[in-house]
Amino acid sequence: MLSYHFDWSIILSGTYFDWLVSGLKVTLWLSASGILLSFLLGLCVAVMRMSHIAPVRWVAQLFLEVTRNTPLLVQIFFWYFGSYKLLPTDLNDWLNNHNFEFVAALAALTIYTSAFIAEDIRSGVLSIPKEQLEAARSAGFSYLRSMQYIILPQAVRITIPPLVNQFLNLAKNSSLAMTIGVMELTYQARQVESYTFKGFEAFTAATVVYLALSVVITFLVDQYNNRVLKLHKAS
Amino acid sequence: MIQCKGVHKWFKDLHVLNDINLQVTKGEVLVVCGPSGSGKSTLIRTINKLEPINEGTIIVDGMDLADRKTDINKLRAEVGFVFQQFNLYPHLSVMNNITLAPRKIRKTPRREAEEQAMQLLARVGLAEKHAAYPSQLSGGQQQRVAIARALAMNPRIMLFDEPTSALDPEMIGEVLSVMQDLARSGMTMMVVTHEMGFAREVANRVIFMDAGTILEEAPPAQFFRTPQHDRARQFLNQLLTPMHGASTTAAA
Numbered sequence: 442m443l444s445y446h447f448d449w450s451i452i453l454s455g456t457y458f459d460w461l462v463s464g465l466k467v468t469l470w471l472s473a474s475g476i477l478l479s480f481l482l483g484l485c486v487a488v489m490r491m492s493h494i495a496p497v498r499w500v501a502q503l504f505l506e507v508t509r510n511t512p513l514l515v516q517i518f519f520w521y522f523g524s525y526k527l528l529p530t531d532l533n534d535w536l537n538n539h540n541f542e543f544v545a546a547l548a549a550l551t552i553y554t555s556a557f558i559a560e561d562i563r564s565g566v567l568s569i570p571k572e573q574l575e576a577a578r579s580a581g582f583s584y585l586r587s588m589q590y591i592i593l594p595q596a597v598r599i600t601i602p603p604l605v606n607q608f609l610n611l612a613k614n615s616s617l618a619m620t621i622g623v624m625e626l627t628y629q630a631r632q633v634e635s636y637t638f639k640g641f642e643a644f645t646a647a648t649v650v651y652l653a654l655s656v657v658i659t660f661l662v663d664q665y666n667n668r669v670l671k672l673h674k675a676s
Numbered sequence: 677m678i679q680c681k682g683v684h685k686w687f688k689d690l691h692v693l694n695d696i697n698l699q700v701t702k703g704e705v706l707v708v709c710g711p712s713g714s715g716k717s718t719l720i721r722t723i724n725k726l727e728p729i730n731e732g733t734i735i736v737d738g739m740d741l742a743d744r745k746t747d748i749n750k751l752r753a754e755v756g757f758v759f760q761q762f763n764l765y766p767h768l769s770v771m772n773n774i775t776l777a778p779r780k781i782r783k784t785p786r787r788e789a790e791e792q793a794m795q796l797l798a799r800v801g802l803a804e805k806h807a808a809y810p811s812q813l814s815g816g817q818q819q820r821v822a823i824a825r826a827l828a829m830n831p832r833i834m835l836f837d838e839p840t841s842a843l844d845p846e847m848i849g850e851v852l853s854v855m856q857d858l859a860r861s862g863m864t865m866m867v868v869t870h871e872m873g874f875a876r877e878v879a880n881r882v883i884f885m886d887a888g889t890i891l892e893e894a895p896p897a898q899f900f901r902t903p904q905h906d907r908a909r910q911f912l913n914q915l916l917t918p919m920h921g922a923s924t925t926a927a928a
């Protein structure tokens with residue numbers, strides 16, 4: 442090991458740098474769309490989980506049990522290797538021509554993360570006084586509209602710290618997408634390593650980028666949160 | 677406008693509403709009073725179906741609450757409800773608290789809804805507070821915003837559940853005077869309150885509840901001068917003890 446020559450220049454410019462950048466782009470796309478979609482899906486599942494219609498509640502509960510209690514890697518493989526058996530041929534053809542690995546990874550990450558987000562949001566909703574729902578209902582809002590305009594906006598605000606955690610998990614978990622050939626950051630770092638044998642440099646670079654990504658996500662959510670909180674002061 | 681016939685309600689074994697019969701006609705103000713736990717809140721909450729009933733009929737503005745064809749959201753939009761604890765939406769400004777329901781339910785354009793909100797705020801004496809958030813307002817101010825919020829739907833009936841009992845004494849007057857103006861403008865109102873000054877001035881009739889039943893129903897003058905039941909007499913005497921004195925005179 443003492444004879445190992447550090448060579449940072451090789452990954453900081455030229456082809457290998459370009460590989461890492463293209464990997465970063467995919468990671469960013471995967472994380473950003475995953476965060477957005479898992480948040481929306483998480484909201485839906487949270488509302489279904491609290492529905493007064495029992496079968497809707499059961500569906501949500503089944504979804505939560507299955508997604509939270511199976512490894513993410515298995516879910517990624519399921520969507521990649523298993524899902525096309527369920528989908529219509531036309532859709533399969535379309536997907537195969539449109540980066541199916543990416544879609545499968547995004548589906549798995551979204552679904553997996555949404556389960557955790559749903560539970561966080563649900564505990565947020567439970568901490569909103571029931572009088573808020575009564576006020577909304579007595580104004581003539583339906584249950585779902587009350588959720589949309591009055592309960593969820595308040596619940597999400599107090600749920601922000603755990604949500605940030607889920608978003609960070611999603612960004613980090615996106616590295617598992619390499620197992621099905623999504624050319625994201627970890628995949629590209631691996632490529633660089635196998636072409637150059639500069640594994641230390643390649644994965645250090647990847648580490649730094651993931652770290653930076655986490656810092657950026659935390660910062661963005663904090664900014665949003667501060668803006669909102671400033672608007673709505675106290676309470 | 678409101679009609680209750682043979683209404684019964686139980687919470688498990690507790691018979692909270694026992695054969696309630698009452699009627700409120702258009703433009704009338706009905707005050708409901710009675711000791712704590714007598715079922716006043718439960719009763720007023722049944723009128724817009726916040727509480728379901730077990731037996732009997734309630735007809736509000738011509739719509740039978742038990743009828744499957746009655747659109748309960750539509751009915752609630754026609755009936756304003758003011759809570760003891762105000763229950764403003766803490767994440768929305770005063771303006772948005774007032775305009776949310778008109779904009780989303782009545783589909784009123786934002787500008788129009790905001791103009792109407794400004795008029796309502798002026799009416800409750802809070803025009804300058806339109807941009808404030810509920811946490812920045814006093815209790816009395818919050819309750820006046822809550823009244824404006826209910827009025828923004830142009831309700832045909834207003835229900836009040838002890839609108840002043842969570843307020844500091846010095847703020848009770850400002851809320852009562854808004855309610856008094858509202859009554860003068862011809863609004864049909866049902867008000868649960870212990871503010872006997874308000875009842876005397878504004879009510880057409882007073883209902884006295886005890887243990888889930890209506891013990892007495894009379895015009896205020898008669899109710900206050902010659903209550904028929906011991907329970908009612910006791911209740912009135914208690915209200916007139918010095919502890920409550922400050923608030924009972926506030927409406928004058």
Ligand SMILES: Nc1ncnc2c1ncn2[C@@H]1O[C@H](COP(=O)(O)OP(=O)(O)OP(=O)(O)O)[C@@H](O)[C@H]1O
Pocket residue numbers: 687690692710711712713714715716717718719
């Ligand atoms: N959701 C509920 N579940 C069980 N019991 C209830 C519920 N709500 C009210 N009660 C009980 O029903 C009775 C009537 O309550 P209600 O709130 O209608 O009384 P009230 O006349 O409004 O009293 P107060 O003057 O204290 O507001 C009380 O004994 C109360 O404990």
Ligand SMILES: [Mg+2]
Pocket residue numbers: 716717718838
């Ligand atoms: Mg009460």
